[in-house]
Amino acid sequence: MPAGAGDCYGSGHSPYRKVAHVRENPHQILPAPRARLLSAVAALALAVAIAGCASQAARDAATETVMFEHQRSSTHRDGDDLLSAGLGIDGLRQMLPPAFADAEDPTAAELRRRALWSNWRGIADLGPGGGYGELYGSVDAVPGREFSAYATVPGAKHPHRVLLQLPDDFDAGRRCVVVTASSGSRGIYGSIAVAGAWGLPRGCAVAYTDKGAGSDYFDLDAGIGFGRDGRAVAKDTASDLAFVPDASEAATGVAFKHAHSQDNPEADWGHHVKQAAEFALQALGEALPAQAPFTFDNTRVIAVGISNGGGAVLRAAELEGDWLDAVVAGEPNVHVEGQGGRTLYDYTTEAALLMPCALLDIDSLPQPPLLTQVTPLYAARCASLAAEGLLSGADTAAQAREAHDALRDAGWSDEALRAGALSAGFDLWRAVAATYASAYGRYGVGEGPCGFSFAAQGTDFLPRPATAAERAAWWPDASGIPPGSGVGLVDAGMAPPDLTLKGLQCLRGLWTGEGADADRVRAGIAATRAAPPRAGLPVVVVHGLDDGLIPVAFSSAPYVAHARAAGRDVRYWQVRNVQHFDGFLALPDYGARYLPLLPYVYEALDRVDAHLDGAALPADAVIDTTPRGAAALEASHLAMPR
Template sequence: MNPITLCALIGAASVALTACNSDSGNTSQSFNELPDFILGDVQQTMYDGITDDLLTAGLGASGLAGAAPAFTDPLNPGARDLRRLAIYNNYRALVDTAPGGGYGTFFGPAVGSSGEGLIAGHEFIARASVPGARSPITLMAQVPDSFDPGSPCMVTAPSSGSRGIYGAIGTAGGWGLKKGCAVVYTDKGTGTGAHNLATNTAQRIDGTLTSEDDAMFRADLSAAEREAFNSQWPDRFAWKHAHSGDNPEADWGQHVLQSIRFGFYALNQLHGEAGGEGRRLNTITPDNTLVIASSVSNGGGASVRAAEQDTEGLIDGIAVSEPNLNPTVDRSFSIRQGEGPALAEHSRSLLDYTTALAVYQGCANLAPAISAEAPLNGVFVPPVVGEAICASLANKGLVTGATTEDRATDALRILNEEFGIQPEQNLLAPVHFGLAVAQSISMTYANAYGEADVEDRVCGLSLAATDASGAVIPLAGAAEAALFSASNGIPPTAGVNIVYDNAEGQPTNLNASVSASSSQADYGLDALLCLRGLAAGADPVSGAALTGEQAELAEEIAEGIAAVRATGNLQGKPAVFVTGRADAILPINHTSRPYYGLNQQVEGDRSQLRYYEILNAHHLDVLNGLAGVGNRYVPLHHYYFQALDLVWNHLSGQQPLPPSQVVRTTPRGDMATPLDETHLTPIAMTPDDSDRILFADGELRIPE
C-alpha cells in the first residue's frame, strides 16, 4: 500500500496522525480542488432536517403522500418552492404512495428512520461539461449529517427517464441517504431544459426562469434564426433531451463518473482534513470509500455504463433496477423462457422496439385477448382512435384482417412474435400507449440519436401547448413557471405536448392528429411511421430504402444508437440487476436478459453479475396505486432496495450474492388488502433449481 493510500485510510479516522497532514511537512497528499469539468460556481446549501431536508424538502413522509405543495407566487415561484415541488413530483413519479401498496411499510422516508424521515445535511449543485458536448449537464452531491468520515460510502443516483437532477431522489437517493452515504446525482444531459422560443425564457439550474445566458439549456439559434422560426412555427419549445444537438446517452457513463468525482470534492470540502491556508486535503478517496453505482431505468443504465467505463477504480459494485441498456448485439446466444421457442432476435435498440410500439400498440389495444382485461384501456385513447389506427395500418398493408378485432390481433402478434415483446407485458402496454410513453420516447430519442436541432422538426414534430381541439396555443405563465418542478423532461409533460405540424388541416396535438395519407384521425400515424422508418432505415410501408435527407438522418441515428451500445464488460465488479417480467416500457428480451447473456459471454467465469427477474412486477410502480394495476402487480421498488442491500452486504460484509433466479411473487388480488410479506417473496440465497436462471451452451435459460 502506497503512502497516499495509507494516509487516506487512516487520516480520516484519526487527525492525531499528523504524518498524514500536509501541515507537518508531508506534501504527498493533495489539496482538494474543484474538478476542471465544473462550469461556474458551486451552489452549497445546508438543510437542518427540521424545516427543510435533503430527502423530502421538509415535507416528510406524510407530506410526500399528501397533496402537492403550492407555490406562494404561482407566476414567480422562488427556488425553494421549485425544489420542494420538484422533489415531491419526482418522488411520487417512481414510488407508489397509495395506502396499502407498501409505502410506509416496506419503503418510504420513515421506514428505518425516526419520525417523518427528514434528513439533515449539505447539498452541492453545479453545472458540468463533457468534452465534445454542446450543452452542460447538472451534477449534485447530497451529504447527510449522518455521514461517517471514518467509514465513508457513496451511492450514485443518475436520474431515471429524462428527469432532472432530483429524478432519483426516491430511489437511490432515499436508500443512500438513510444509509448515511453521500449520494451523487446527475441529470445526464436531460432534465427539463425547456426553452420557450417565443419569449426566449428558460430555466436556471435552480428552476427559476431567465432570459439571460445562465440557463441550463438554450436552443442553438441566433436571434434572427429564432425570429424566423417563430414566424412560421409560433409558441414552440425546444427541449434539452430532444434538441440539444447532443446524443447525451452516449455520455451517460461519463456523466455518472463525473458525479462521483464531484462527490469526492464535496465530501472533502466538508470532511477532508485541514491542509493549511484554509484549504482541505483529499483524505476521503476512492481507496477508502465504498461506492455503489445505482439507480433505476435510464439511471440504472447510466450507472452500468459507468461501471463499464470506470478506469480509475471509482466503483466497487452495481445495484440497479430495470436498467435501460442497449446491449451490443451478439446473436451467438439465444434466450429461452421455459419450454418456449428460442429467441435469437434479441438486443433490439430502444428506438427500434419503441417505434414499433408507437405504430402498432394503438391498434393492438383492441385485440380481444387484452382489450377487456387491460387496465385503463380506452381511458386515454378512445376506441374510435384505435379503430382508425387499425384501419390505416390495414390500408397500408401493415396488418391483416377484415375486422378491427382481426387487425388488432395481428398487430398484437407482430409485437409479440416479430419484436420479442413478452406476452406478460401486453396488459400494461395499453395504458402506456394512452400515456404516450412510446410516442414520446420515439420522438425524443430519434432527435437525440440524430443530434437534431429544434428547427429540424424531425418527422414534422414539434413541441407546444395545445387547446382542447389540439391547436397550438401559448403555454400559460403559471405552467411555464412550474416546468422545472412539474416536467419529467420528455413531452407530453406539464402542459407541453407533441405537435404534428404536418397534420391535415393545421398543426395539431399528435394524439388528435389527422394523417394526410389517410384523412383519418389515427393518432398522426404518418408521423409515427416516419419515426419507425428512421429507426429501421427503410420505409416501413414499402420496404424501400430511404432517400435524401431522410436517409442521411437515418444513418446519423444508426451511428447514435451504435454509440450507446453497452459492452457487457463490468470488469469483474459485483453487480445485481432486478427487472420485472411485465416491464412494458423496456422489454426484457432487449435489455436486462440479453445484457446478462452478453456479460456471461464477455466475462465468463469472472462475472459477478446476478440477474433477478421478478414476476408480477413492471416498470412504473406509481401505477400500482390504480385499481386494475395494484391488485395484479407488486412493487419492484421493494426488490430494488433488496438489490442494494445485497450489494452492500457483499461489499462490506463479504456475504455471497444469491444466484440468478426468477422470484415468484403473489399479487394481493384486492386493493383493499394491504401488501404484506406473504406477497413479496424474498430473493433466495439458495433458490430451487426450477427457479434458477442459467447460461449454458449458448442459451440463456429463464424459468417460466
C-alpha cells in the same frame, strides 16, 4: 472518456482532490473562478506526475480532472430535509403539489420542495396499502446540506447537472457515496426515491446526475430558461442557465435538453455518472475538510438507477479504472448487440404503430385505458395499417390478431403487451420516439425529422406562447419529455382518419428505412451500445417480467447473457407481476395486479453492500410474487429471495 494517470501519488489521491479539499469555509464548495484556477493547477500537477510515473495505474488514477461550474450549496434542517423538503409521507401523498406564494415567481426553496414532491410521486407507490415507509423504504426526515454544479462531458455542447446530498449524520467511519442517474429524462431529483431513500438514512452521501436531460426547458418565444436554482431567468440577464439551445431569434415553442442539445446524451450516460461521483468526492472534501481527502481508494462508491438511470449505471460499469465498487440496475434501458437485444428506438416505434391494434386481441387489459373510449381509435389504427398493406386481415378482429402475432413474433410477451397498454393509452410511445429521434440524430431546434416540435398548448392543442405561471412550474413539474406540464408534442403531419399514423410511419422509417436522416439516427443509436462491465465489478440487474415499456427480452436478458459470455459475473433477479411504473400502482387496477420494483432494488443494494463487507453476492432468482389484490401489501406478496 480516457483513463487517468498512474499510481504516482503515494496515497493514491489525485492532485485535483488534494488541492480542492483545502478551504476556509467548510459549508460551501468552491466558487467557479477558484475551481477553474485549481483545475489548472491540478492539470499541471497531473502532467508532471505522468511524466515521472512508471508504476501500474492506481484506482484513483482513473479519476479525471473535471471543471464544475456555477456551484451552489444550501442547508436543509428544521422543517426542511434532504429526502422530502419537510413534506414527509403525508405531504408527498397530497394530490395537489405544494403551492407557490407567487405563481409567476416562486422561490428556490418552493421549487425544490415541489420538485421533490413531483419526483417522489412519479417514481414510488406512496398510496395507503402500498407498503412504502412501512414494509419497505423511508421518507423520515434526513437533515443535511446540498451541493450542486454543472459538469460537462468532453466534446458536449451543454452541461449536465450534478448534485450531492450530504446528511448531517454522514458515517465518517464507513464513508459511502451512492451515485445515481435520473430515471427517464427527469431532472436532478429524478432518482430521489431510488438512491436517496436508500442511501441517506444509512449515513451515505448521495450523488445525482440528470445525465444530460432533465427539466431545464427553454421558452423560445420569451427567451427564458432556468438557472442553477431552478428559477426561470431571461437569457439576456443570466449567465448560469442550464440549457440555452442553438436557435434562431425567430424560433418559437419550447426546447428541452434531451431532444435539442445536439449532444446525443445517451451515448455519454456512463461518463455523466462518473462525473457525478467525481463531484461527490470534491464536495465532500470541501464540506468535511477535517476528514479530507475523499478518494475512490478510501470511499465506497455504489451506483444505482432504474429505467434510463439503470442503463446509465450499467454504462458507468464498463468504464476503465477501479473507481466503482458495485452496481445495481433496475429495469435498465440498455442495448447490447446480439443475444436478442433490441434498441429502445426499434421496439418503441414498433409498439407505437402496432400495439393499439394488437391490444384489441388481448383479454383482461389493466384499466386504464378504458376500452369503451379507446376501442374506436384502436380499430381505426387496424384499418389504417390494413390500408397501408401492413396488415391483411379482412376485419378488425383479424387485423388485431395479425398485429398481436407480429408483436409476439418480434419478442413481445403477452405480459409486456398488457402492461404496455398504459403507454399506448397515454400516447407515450410517440412522445418517446419523437424525442429520441431528435437526440440520436443530434438535431437542433426546428431541424428534427418528421415534422415534430414542442410548444405550450391550449385546450384546442394548438401551439401558443406559455404563460409566466406555466413556465415557472416546468423545472419542478416536468418529466423531461413532453407532453406534460402544459407542454405538448406538435405533429405537423397530423391528418384524419388516423391522426398520428403519418408521423409514426416517418419515425419508424428512421430505423427501418434508407436516407440521410435514417443513417444519422442509426449512427446515434449505435453510439449508445453497451459493453460488458469491468471485470470483477459486482453487478446485480433487477427487472420485472411484466415490464411493458422496457421489456426484459430486449434489454436485461440480452445484457446479462452478453456480460456472461464475456466472463463477467452478473447476477440477475427476474420478478413476476412487476411492470415498469411503480407510480402507476396508485391506480386501483394496477395496484391490484402488480407489485412495486423498488423493494427489490433496495434489497439488491443491501446485498451488494453486505458483499463488499465479505458476504456472498445474491444468487440469480426468478421471484414468484403474489399480487395483493385489494389487500394491503405484505412481505408474503413480495416473496423476497433469501
